[in-house]
Amino acid sequence: MNDTVLIAGAGHAGFQVAVSLRQAKYTGRIALINDEKHLPYQRPPLSKAYLKSGGDPNSLMFRPEKFFQDQTIELIDGRAVAIDRDAKTLLLASGDKIEYGHLVLATGARNRQLDVPNATLDDVLYLRTLDESEVVRQRMPEKKHVVVIGAGFIGLEFAATARGKGMEVDVVELAPRVMARAVTPEISSYFHDRHTAAGIRIHYGVRATEIEGEDGRVTGVALSDGRTLPCDLVVVGVGVIPNVELASAAGLPTAAGIIVNEQLLTEDPNISAIGDCALFNSVRFGEVMRVESVQNATDQARCVAARLTGSPATYDGYPWFWSDQGDDKLQIAGLTAGFDQVVLRGSVAERSFSAFCYKDGQLIGVESVNRAADHVFGRKILPLGKSVTPEQAADLSFDLKKAMA
Numbered sequence: 001m002n003d004t005v006l007i008a009g010a011g012h013a014g015f016q017v018a019v020s021l022r023q024a025k026y027t028g029r030i031a032l033i034n035d036e037k038h039l040p041y042q043r044p045p046l047s048k049a050y051l052k053s054g055g056d057p058n059s060l061m062f063r064p065e066k067f068f069q070d071q072t073i074e075l076i077d078g079r080a081v082a083i084d085r086d087a088k089t090l091l092l093a094s095g096d097k098i099e100y101g102h103l104v105l106a107t108g109a110r111n112r113q114l115d116v117p118n119a120t121l122d123d124v125l126y127l128r129t130l131d132e133s134e135v136v137r138q139r140m141p142e143k144k145h146v147v148v149i150g151a152g153f154i155g156l157e158f159a160a161t162a163r164g165k166g167m168e169v170d171v172v173e174l175a176p177r178v179m180a181r182a183v184t185p186e187i188s189s190y191f192h193d194r195h196t197a198a199g200i201r202i203h204y205g206v207r208a209t210e211i212e213g214e215d216g217r218v219t220g221v222a223l224s225d226g227r228t229l230p231c232d233l234v235v236v237g238v239g240v241i242p243n244v245e246l247a248s249a250a251g252l253p254t255a256a257g258i259i260v261n262e263q264l265l266t267e268d269p270n271i272s273a274i275g276d277c278a279l280f281n282s283v284r285f286g287e288v289m290r291v292e293s294v295q296n297a298t299d300q301a302r303c304v305a306a307r308l309t310g311s312p313a314t315y316d317g318y319p320w321f322w323s324d325q326g327d328d329k330l331q332i333a334g335l336t337a338g339f340d341q342v343v344l345r346g347s348v349a350e351r352s353f354s355a356f357c358y359k360d361g362q363l364i365g366v367e368s369v370n371r372a373a374d375h376v377f378g379r380k381i382l383p384l385g386k387s388v389t390p391e392q393a394a395d396l397s398f399d400l401k402k403a404m405a
Helices: 012-023 065-070 130-142 153-164 185-197 245-249 294-308 372-384 390-394 400-404
Strands: 005-008 030-034 073-077 080-084 089-092 097-099 102-105 109-111 124-126 145-149 168-173 201-204 208-214 217-223 228-230 233-236 240-242 258-260 271-273 278-282 287-289 320-325 328-334 341-347 352-359 362-369
Touching (some): 080 245, 153 320, 168 217, 185 201, 185 320, 185 352, 185 362, 328 372, 341 390
Parallel strands (some): 005 030, 005 102, 030 073, 145 168
Antiparallel strands (some): 109 240, 320 328, 328 362
């Protein structure tokens, strides 16, 4: 019997599977397919801290090379191109075939490309990989004016970083507020005010229709309302597309992700899928979902590693997220979509507050700005299905720790 656990993808999810297997005393072969010319690394700093730094890739690595050698985790440079489920082999672009006992698809997601004329000009850049971030980092000192397309987490993190470096910054957003799909209007309003106070111009309800250029260089972004924003750099953050093609070509069911069950198995018992690429049936929330977060990637990895080492369990990770924008830290516990009441705790004016989100009187999520204790409270109480009343949440004299007890 083949005891090789082959992991396609060396991001947060793939790395964590390998580590968790060794922590669980798995003695078989572990091989990690890495399609980037770097050791496995952290992605969150790429849109902020790395751009502010001197550009040391080693600061991003999960572990040094010696760690993988000591743990007998094979790092294989290459890109997976095909799965032969009958032969239980993975074909790499190099032509090499690797046999597996169990295959973990941690293929992640890729940037959604801007689909407008001239979007392929040299100074239209993205921020998802280390190589992309390094290009942006090197270009920033020579550029004066950037247009950021997309006011989600990545776009705003970069916008704040660019403004902090003295660049002129315009942000283009089709929605009527920043981070509209992710946070409450109260949080959006706060970050709008903070970014505009820093000198960032945010343009709502418009989309980019063309990248204007001259001699192959970016000169501006044309908008759907007829205006043109002058610039010499464009950074695009309009979401991602899950990498499902490898699974789909192998006949595995896919939709807005690779479809897996409650234990993160595909319909093939020898193949799991985790992280940004996995569309899983959440027994906790009673719906099928795909979650893009470090927490989800690492928790799903641990769940699969436990199953492969004899401790199968239903995946029931509770989602949480964060975003560092300028001097502000946004932390979110839970999924706040569908809320019907928002209660603020703390002080917006003092830049330390939380939005407690309710549905039918039940707490479903906590969005915190520079208020870590509330975030920790949310991460502890929400998975238990417990709640505090809206009145208690709004009352600063009410002891949240006591409510946990």
